[in-house]
Amino acid sequence: MAYLPDDLPGPEPTIDDRPFWDACRMRELRFQRCADCGRFRHPPAPVCARCGSRRSNWVRAADEAELFSFTVVHHAADDAVAASVPYNVAIVLFPSFDGVRLVSNVVDCAADELRIGMRLSLVWEVAGDGVPLPRFRRAVGG
Numbered sequence: 001m002a003y004l005p006d007d008l009p010g011p012e013p014t015i016d017d018r019p020f021w022d023a024c025r026m027r028e029l030r031f032q033r034c035a036d037c038g039r040f041r042h043p044p045a046p047v048c049a050r051c052g053s054r055r056s057n058w059v060r061a062a063d064e065a066e067l068f069s070f071t072v073v074h075h076a077a078d079d080a081v082a083a084s085v086p087y088n089v090a091i092v093l094f095p096s097f098d099g100v101r102l103v104s105n106v107v108d109c110a111a112d113e114l115r116i117g118m119r120l121s122l123v124w125e126v127a128g129d130g131v132p133l134p135r136f137r138r139a140v141g142g
């Protein structure tokens with residue numbers, strides 16, 4: 001069973017983040033990195049904020065991630081997720097990737113077990129429209 005309902009709308013890629021979603025379809029989490037200065041940028045953007053370059057490539061994410069912050073939703077803002085409360089919304093940090101942060105969810109973890117700084121590992125969860133979404137669970141030993 002998916003962490004959130006299968007029938008939630010799937011991603012609608014833009015010209016900037018389409019490579020991110022294309023990689024997700026292959027169950028690869030990739031972040032955009034400036035091809036000139038090497039700085040990661042997420043969310044994806046057409047221009048590097050540090051050096052102004054328009055060139056980039058897409059680098060597969062490191063396995064090491066940690067919980068940077070989170071909230072636990074108890075009151076559904078939409079009927080579509082009413083049966084899923086309480087659920088968490090997590091900001092996942094990739095320390096070795098210039099501190100890239102990804103908004104996601106931590107699965108298989110009770111709300112009162114979430115801890116800022118806990119080590120996380122990537123899992124894929126297929127949404128109803130067939131797109132694998134990057135989610136996270138507590139890393140072994142984390």
Ligand code: ZN
Pocket residue numbers: 034035036037038039048049050051052053
């Ligand atoms: Zn740059």
